[in-house]
Amino acid sequence: MIRKIIHIEEKRCNGCGICAAACHEGAIEIVEGKARLAREHFCDGLGDCLPACPAGAITFEEREAPAYDEAAVQQAKQDAERKKLKQETGRAKWKNPEQAAAQVRNWPVQIKLAPLQAPYFQGARLLIAADCTAYAYREFSRTFAEGHTILIGCPKLDMVDYSSKLTEIIRNNAISEVLVVRMEVPCCGGLEAAVRKAMRGSRKEIPWEVVTISTDGRILVRNPG
DSSP, X not given: OEEEEEEEXXXXXXXXXXXXXXXXXXXXXXXXXXXXXXXXXXXOSSOTHHHHOTTOOEEEEEEEOOOOOHHHHHHHHHHHHHHHHHHHHHSXXXXXXXXXXXXXXXXXXXXXXXXXXXXXXXXXXEEEEETTHHHXXXXXXXXXXXXXXXXXXXXXXXXXXXXXXXHHHHHHSOOOEEEEEEESSGGGHHHHHHXXXXXXXXXXXXXXXXXXXXXXXXXXXXXXX
């Protein structure tokens, strides 16, 4: 059918992820640092994402597209809530300050200071986080750090491309999974891009996920790498 649907101009998109958060239907995903209309049948054509885009990369167009499927949208939302509840239920709760202090499993935690090989990387669930995320998201330690080996950094402050070092860390150690936690701001795109490049460069098939945090302390979007 011919209907109104959004169009995302890839060249103008800066990968900030704000549109994905504004899309209540879950039609938009961030793929390789760019917003993509991943599910055309989830797009209702109302355009909540248009004013949210700071780059002006989103417009309307009328073209052949599958009809909006509200039932599929609601089912996807229910599935996401069940997954979130399962994850939260499975996390251990802190019982005392000593448990809270034990969340840091490795040292140093700065990407630029971390060794290329270390015992704590073997079999590790690796968390690579932007410096600001621990301050922006109140439950950072409980939600993300628990059970992970942690590396943190800020490509804007460090003025360095982390991709080469992260490639060597992932290539030279038995990393079991990677979780990237970044802010919604554009400069954090450099951290995600470095991890993406490192995953390709390592030539390993490792499950990984990207979580984007808003500047007011909310989880905006979780996307598989």
